[in-house]
Amino acid sequence: MYYDSNTGLNKMKRYYFDQPTTDKFVEFLMTQAEVIAPQKKGDASYSYEVVTSGKDIVYDYPRTIQPLKKYFLPPRETLLSFDSKNNEFKKTDIALNNRIFFAIHSYEMQGIKRLDYSFTQGNPEFNYLQRRENSIFIGISFNPDKWHFTKSVGISIEEVERFSLYFEPVDNGFLVFEVDDTGKELISKFGNGLSLDASMDFEVREKEFKTKIKYHYNRLPQVFEHVYNSKVWSDIAQKCVGCGTCNLLCPTCYCFDVRDEVELEISKGKRERFWDGCMLNEFAEVAGGENFREKLSSRTRHRLHRKFKYITDHSGELHCVGCGRCTKYCPANISIVEIINNLIEEYSDHQKEQII
Amino acid sequence: MENTAIEKQDLYYPMMSEIVKVETLTNLEKRFEIALPDNQILGHLPGQFVEVSIFGYGEAPISICSSPTKMPNFDLTVRNAGKLTDKMHSMKEGSKIGIRGPYGNGFDVTKFEGKDILFVCGGIGLAPLKSLIDYTIAKRQKYGRIIILYGTKNPSEILFKEDIKMWQGSKEIEFHMTVDKPDEYWKGNTGVITTLIPPIDLDISNTIATVVGPPIMYKFVIMSLKGKRMPDENIYLSLERRMKCGVGKCGHCQINDTYVCQDGPVFHYPHAKQLEEAI
Amino acid sequence: MSKPKVAFFDFTSCEGCQLNKLNLENDLLSILELVDIVEFREAMDDKADEYDIAFIEGSISTPTCVERIHDIRRRTKILVALGACAVNGGINAMKNLYPADWVKEEVYGEDKYLFPSIPVQPVSALVKVDYEIRGCPMSTPEFLHVLKSLVLGRKPESFDYAVCVECKLKENECVLDKGMFCLGPISRAGCDAICPSNGQYCTGCRGLVSNINENGAVDMLKQHGFSEKEALNRMRLYCANDIEN
Ligand SMILES: Cc1cc2nc3c(=O)[nH]c(=O)nc-3n(C[C@H](O)[C@H](O)[C@H](O)COP(=O)(O)OP(=O)(O)OC[C@H]3O[C@@H](n4cnc5c(N)ncnc54)[C@H](O)[C@@H]3O)c2cc1C
Ligand code: SF4
Ligand code: SF4
Ligand code: FES
Numbered sequence: 007m008y009y010d011s012n013t014g015l016n017k018m019k020r021y022y023f024d025q026p027t028t029d030k031f032v033e034f035l036m037t038q039a040e041v042i043a044p045q046k047k048g049d050a051s052y053s054y055e056v057v058t059s060g061k062d063i064v065y066d067y068p069r070t071i072q073p074l075k076k077y078f079l080p081p082r083e084t085l086l087s088f089d090s091k092n093n094e095f096k097k098t099d100i101a102l103n104n105r106i107f108f109a110i111h112s113y114e115m116q117g118i119k120r121l122d123y124s125f126t127q128g129n130p131e132f133n134y135l136q137r138r139e140n141s142i143f144i145g146i147s148f149n150p151d152k153w154h155f156t157k158s159v160g161i162s163i164e165e166v167e168r169f170s171l172y173f174e175p176v177d178n179g180f181l182v183f184e185v186d187d188t189g190k191e192l193i194s195k196f197g198n199g200l201s202l203d204a205s206m207d208f209e210v211r212e213k214e215f216k217t218k219i220k221y222h223y224n225r226l227p228q229v230f231e232h233v234y235n236s237k238v239w240s241d242i243a244q245k246c247v248g249c250g251t252c253n254l255l256c257p258t259c260y261c262f263d264v265r266d267e268v269e270l271e272i273s274k275g276k277r278e279r280f281w282d283g284c285m286l287n288e289f290a291e292v293a294g295g296e297n298f299r300e301k302l303s304s305r306t307r308h309r310l311h312r313k314f315k316y317i318t319d320h321s322g323e324l325h326c327v328g329c330g331r332c333t334k335y336c337p338a339n340i341s342i343v344e345i346i347n348n349l350i351e352e353y354s355d356h357q358k359e360q361i362i
Numbered sequence: 363m364e365n366t367a368i369e370k371q372d373l374y375y376p377m378m379s380e381i382v383k384v385e386t387l388t389n390l391e392k393r394f395e396i397a398l399p400d401n402q403i404l405g406h407l408p409g410q411f412v413e414v415s416i417f418g419y420g421e422a423p424i425s426i427c428s429s430p431t432k433m434p435n436f437d438l439t440v441r442n443a444g445k446l447t448d449k450m451h452s453m454k455e456g457s458k459i460g461i462r463g464p465y466g467n468g469f470d471v472t473k474f475e476g477k478d479i480l481f482v483c484g485g486i487g488l489a490p491l492k493s494l495i496d497y498t499i500a501k502r503q504k505y506g507r508i509i510i511l512y513g514t515k516n517p518s519e520i521l522f523k524e525d526i527k528m529w530q531g532s533k534e535i536e537f538h539m540t541v542d543k544p545d546e547y548w549k550g551n552t553g554v555i556t557t558l559i560p561p562i563d564l565d566i567s568n569t570i571a572t573v574v575g576p577p578i579m580y581k582f583v584i585m586s587l588k589g590k591r592m593p594d595e596n597i598y599l600s601l602e603r604r605m606k607c608g609v610g611k612c613g614h615c616q617i618n619d620t621y622v623c624q625d626g627p628v629f630h631y632p633h634a635k636q637l638e639e640a641i
Numbered sequence: 642m643s644k645p646k647v648a649f650f651d652f653t654s655c656e657g658c659q660l661n662k663l664n665l666e667n668d669l670l671s672i673l674e675l676v677d678i679v680e681f682r683e684a685m686d687d688k689a690d691e692y693d694i695a696f697i698e699g700s701i702s703t704p705t706c707v708e709r710i711h712d713i714r715r716r717t718k719i720l721v722a723l724g725a726c727a728v729n730g731g732i733n734a735m736k737n738l739y740p741a742d743w744v745k746e747e748v749y750g751e752d753k754y755l756f757p758s759i760p761v762q763p764v765s766a767l768v769k770v771d772y773e774i775r776g777c778p779m780s781t782p783e784f785l786h787v788l789k790s791l792v793l794g795r796k797p798e799s800f801d802y803a804v805c806v807e808c809k810l811k812e813n814e815c816v817l818d819k820g821m822f823c824l825g826p827i828s829r830a831g832c833d834a835i836c837p838s839n840g841q842y843c844t845g846c847r848g849l850v851s852n853i854n855e856n857g858a859v860d861m862l863k864q865h866g867f868s869e870k871e872a873l874n875r876m877r878l879y880c881a882n883d884i885e886n
Pocket of ligand 4: 605607608609610611613614621624
């Protein structure tokens, strides 16, 4: 109903990996590059971490706290280090080692695709693009929980765009699909000497999303043409405490702050950048004391327009990928899908009135 | 605008430049003349800005207040407002600062040729417009009337007193100013800047208005200009927003979908009018 | 450039902040390279008449305090409030929520008439405070930042955003999600989310972010299973002077 599930998986060459083979495959990957995969964090959370032992990988994680952007746009990053006595500075070296991102969900990959857009538009940014080099992504399917709504923003679970391989769990193991040439190469290197079973049949089983946007995603930019002055923004502002969590954890948010800090030697220091967010108090404040987005309602409005209109008008893609982080981690339980559905409701009521 | 001084790779890396002259304008503002390394020319348009960088103190966007016709150095007028600007005020001739830029779009000076130009400057808004004023004076024959309206809160905040003396003495330039709160020595106009607009006689269809000032000023100045039936197409504004990067990446300067550091700070009024957050 | 003369003074507080400062061990030697500490009650006994930077710890709660703070203000170029008590009254300000006589009775019992006491006030209520170092005890990273900035002759940075931001930058698991109480979403950052990073909840010891949505905050805590009363009480712990109802 919302998207067509013809993902192309059916046409791809595939292999059956039982769990021991999968473990071996991870070991193999670790000989090829640094491997980064979802692991347990705290009591009931997950985060992407460098793999030191294949056992630590959690294959059926719902989502990580921070999105994958942390590897390309680190939460805190040195832009340059300086010596103010001599008025000299050094650029930061960005390592160019090979990295394999393993067991990544489709929406996360799409999030990186959106960031790629933002960092190549206008002035391409070297730091981000340099970190993006030499990365291989291996996807995995997921079971939507009550926060995922990727389907509603046009991203299917089995969207394999930009993956090299794709893992689909089956009984006692995985079906591994060869998505691109890099994936093919990895498999052939790994499979050398092993007899990999490539005969499995596979059918995409449609998985149910509990959370849905009421309109087809194609219609959302149109809705956003009409809701700038909606009451919904001030309704949400009643509940929002302006903590900025929704910005920071969003896979497609990339705004940052820059600050200088010196060492105790005073003349030496670093210019660093940090993730920042348009929900925070001082984001749009200037020296005269004027705050151009003082109200929480105008901040939420800006945040949502950045996801569904402002960048979309140029890139042609929604910049929300439906990961559900902003909702799951919002301390005030504000749901982005609820906001959108309320906007849709107001919009459709308004449309009806116009017809009458 | 060609931007030869900066390579793609170097979005965030400043050129180490030198302060060659410092001049105190008011209690809060100083003018600095800056020389880029190796006599490089900044190559800016009036209305553009640079990111000034002082290690340990950060960066700040500052408008270039000299005309591109002044070369190779350029001027910045800086109000002491915080970390970086405070440090800059303590700097002397010979001190080093970093420069990135020029950034932003600037005024399309060729489009203004043959037109009368009305400058409406509130407070430190005179600094960014000074670049265009000086440019049009330098290319005097290409432009029609030059009319400068300048308002400050009080007489102690008046910038560029020597230039003002020259403007007042010149037959080529019409200059009017006002202060909100006069002191005992003030003999000129008093009142907000909009009081200067109604009395001037303008050839509306052939006049370009450029407006820069504190955020609250724009609405009222535009109302006064509309009161004179000036068409939207003839009005240009330069807007200030918080900026961190100057290159369209940090997101701070956005007005709706528009990055002020890229598609501003100069806005054609018909465009600004479309942006709900602009004025 | 000669080293700035620095002094530390304490008023009504537990002196936890000063101890915290002495815990800087690793950095203490480097700090002494940067500044001349001329008065520091707990560590030495020197007296100098004029200071470049005076750090004030504790809140103002007696008439003698009032005199002393004005005197210090006259003698220092820069005055920095150090720790929650000095910045916004801190825990001490809780006593403002109760009748003054009752408080005196509770604290001093029979001797209550020997101890003149006035409503607890932050230092800024009496003299101009140039900069603040928040926290109870004060946040060490912020202390270092302010000290380095002042030595550089630069205005220190203070952050008007929530502790949540620092938690998210560190990818901490949210303690509210674990069913614990937390004031992180509305409390001022600058501590590097030290409590949530160590499995504790945020008590808001650095004060609240400015223009918070107070009703929203109470609703938020209610949704996580805490009563309105508990929510407000916990918000008042360090911010008695900031909370309206
Ligand atoms: C396009 C443009 C042109 C400008 N031209 C001039 C000029 O010609 N002369 C001049 O004196 N000033 C100019 N400004 C304003 C100047 O950038 C700010 O005063 C300066 O950034 C303050 O930096 P600081 O480090 O001294 O202050 P900080 O200590 O960083 O901050 C002091 C206050 O300034 C605000 N602020 C912080 N960063 C910025 C920022 N990047 N932009 C705006 N406000 C900020 C904060 O809200 C804070 O309250 C211009 C600003 C813009 C956007
Ligand atoms: S996470 Fe929730 S409470 Fe925090 S700023 Fe976002 S919407 Fe508001
Ligand atoms: S807006 Fe929310 S759901 Fe959409 S991508 Fe960002 S964090 Fe995920
Ligand atoms: S200043 Fe960073 S995007 Fe404009």
